[in-house]
Amino acid sequence: MRMKIKNLLVLAVAAMMFFLSSCSGMDFGIEALILPPKLTNEQSELYTALETAAGTENLRLRYPKSGYNNSAFSFYDIDNDGHKEAIVFYSIQDETDTRINILKNAGNKWISVYDARGKEEVVVSVEFAEFTEGKTSIVIGWQNTISGNNIFTVYGFAGNTLSEEFSTSYEASAVCDLTGDGCDDAVIFSSIDESGETSIRLVSSQGDELRVISEEKLSIGAAEYLSVKNGSAAGIENALYVDYKIADESYSTDILYFENNKLKSLFALKGEELPIRYEALLSEDIDNDGVIEIPYQTAMEGAQTEEEEITYLTTYYEASKLSIYPKFTAVINIRDGYMYKLSADWVDSVVLIKSSYDNEWSFCELLDNNIVGMELLRIRTVNKNTYHDKFDETYRLIAEKGVNQYYIFVPSTESELQKTFVECKNNFSVIDK
Numbered sequence: 124m125r126m127k128i129k130n131l132l133v134l135a136v137a138a139m140m141f142f143l144s145s146c147s148g149m150d151f152g153i154e155a156l157i158l159p160p161k162l163t164n165e166q167s168e169l170y171t172a173l174e175t176a177a178g179t180e181n182l183r184l185r186y187p188k189s190g191y192n193n194s195a196f197s198f199y200d201i202d203n204d205g206h207k208e209a210i211v212f213y214s215i216q217d218e219t220d221t222r223i224n225i226l227k228n229a230g231n232k233w234i235s236v237y238d239a240r241g242k243e244e245v246v247v248s249v250e251f252a253e254f255t256e257g258k259t260s261i262v263i264g265w266q267n268t269i270s271g272n273n274i275f276t277v278y279g280f281a282g283n284t285l286s287e288e289f290s291t292s293y294e295a296s297a298v299c300d301l302t303g304d305g306c307d308d309a310v311i312f313s314s315i316d317e318s319g320e321t322s323i324r325l326v327s328s329q330g331d332e333l334r335v336i337s338e339e340k341l342s343i344g345a346a347e348y349l350s351v352k353n354g355s356a357a358g359i360e361n362a363l364y365v366d367y368k369i370a371d372e373s374y375s376t377d378i379l380y381f382e383n384n385k386l387k388s389l390f391a392l393k394g395e396e397l398p399i400r401y402e403a404l405l406s407e408d409i410d411n412d413g414v415i416e417i418p419y420q421t422a423m424e425g426a427q428t429e430e431e432e433i434t435y436l437t438t439y440y441e442a443s444k445l446s447i448y449p450k451f452t453a454v455i456n457i458r459d460g461y462m463y464k465l466s467a468d469w470v471d472s473v474v475l476i477k478s479s480y481d482n483e484w485s486f487c488e489l490l491d492n493n494i495v496g497m498e499l500l501r502i503r504t505v506n507k508n509t510y511h512d513k514f515d516e517t518y519r520l521i522a523e524k525g526v527n528q529y530y531i532f533v534p535s536t537e538s539e540l541q542k543t544f545v546e547c548k549n550n551f552s553v554i555d556k
C-alpha cells in the first residue's frame with residue numbers, strides 16, 4: 124500500500140511542476156513547495172528596498188512553485204553589465220495580482236529600477252538563458268489560477284526595462300542547447316490534443332528573434348510529464364530524455380534530438396517498441412557511466428506477495444541512434460529505496476517472495492510449473508529508529524540510507540544459482556526515492 128502512496132506523491136508533485144527544467148536537473152523538494160525559505164540578510168535588505176519602492180509594508184513575497192530557482196529572490200546579471208540584478212515577485216496585501224520587481228545594487232544599497240504587473244498570478248518558474256550569444260534572457264513560467272493554463276514567456280532586460288520577446292502556452296518545457304550551436308533553445312511540450320497527440324515545439328533564436336523552428340510529435344500522447352533531462356547518446360550529442368505518463372499506471376520515455384534542421388523523436392523515427400513501465404521510475408544515469416538509461420518493466424514470473432500486487436522486473440536500456448540495448452535487469456524496491464541487480468543466470472530463473480511482516484524480499488529458485496525451489500538470498504530493510512526483535516545473526520548489514528538499514532542473508536545451498544555474500548552485496552544498491 125505504501126508503494127501506491129509513494130507513486131501518487133510523485134505524480135502529485137509532478138502535476139504541480141509543469142515547468143520541468145532540464146539543464147540544471149529537477150528539484151522535487153517537497154518542503155520547498157510547502158514552506159517558503161527563510162530570508163537571508165541580503166534578502167532582508169532587498170525586502171526593505173522593495174517596501175520603499177512599493178510604498179507599503181504590506182507585501183507578500185511570491186515564490187516560483189517549481190524549477191531549481193524557487194527562492195523569492197533570484198540573482199542574475201540580466202543586462203550583462205557585469206553586476207547581478209535581483210528579480211523578485213510579490214503581491215501587495217489583499218491584492219491577487221503578482222508583481223515583478225527588479226533591483227540593482229548601487230554600491231552597498233539595493234534600489235528598485237523596474238516594477239510591473241505580472242502576466243498571470245502564479246509564478247511557476249523563473250530561469251535564465253542565453254538564446255543569443257552574449258544576451259541574457261529571463262524565462263518565466265506563468266499560470267492562470269482559473270484555467271490552470273501555463274504560459275512560457277521570455278523577456279529581455281535593457282535600459283532598466285523588461286520587454287517580452289516570446290510567449291506561448293505550454294505544459295512542460297526545457298531550456299538547453301539542443302541544436303548544438305552553443306546557445307540555448309527552448310523545447311515546449313503541449314498537453315495532449317483531441318486526437319490524442321502531443322506536440323513538441325523547438326524554439327530557437329533566428330536573426331535576433333525567437334521562433335518555432337521545428338515541430339514534432341511524441342510517439343504516444345503524454346497525459347502528464349514527469350521529467351525532462353538533457354544528455355547524450357551514441358550518435359546523438361544533444362538529446363532530451365522525456366519521461367511521461369501515457370495512461371493509468373503506465374509510463375514511457377521518448378528521446379528528442381535535432382538533425383537536418385528538424386526536431387526528431389528517436390522512437391517514432393525508428394519504429395521501435397516504446398519503453399513501457401508500470402511504476403513511476405524515471406530515466407536516469409543509473410550506473411553512473413555518464414549516459415542516461417531508460418527503464419522498461421515486465422511482470423516477474425511466479426512472484427509472491429501478500430497483497431497480490433504485481434512484481435516487476437526492470438531492465439535498464441541504453442539508447443543510441445542506431446539501436447537500443449539492455450544493460451542490466453533488476454528488481455526495484457521503491458518503498459524501501461533499493462535495487463537488486465540480477466545476474467544473467469538469475470533472470471527468468473529466480474522468483475521473488477515478498478514478506479511485508481519482516482519487510483523482507485527473498486529470492487528463490489524458480490522451477491518448472493512455477494514451483495519454488497531453494498532459497499538463495501534474503502534482503503531485509505530495518506528502520507533503525509523503531510524497535511525490532513533481534514533477528515538471526517547470519518544477516519549482515521550491507522548498506523544504510525537515512526533511517527533504513529539493509530541486511531542480507533545468503534543461505535548456503537547446492538543450487539547452481541548460488542552466489543557468494545560478496546556477489547550479492549555488489550548486486551545491491553540504494554536508490555534515490
Ligand SMILES: [Ca+2]
Binds near residue numbers: 200203
Ligand atoms: Ca547587470
Ligand SMILES: [Ca+2]
Binds near residue numbers: 408409411416
Ligand atoms: Ca548510465
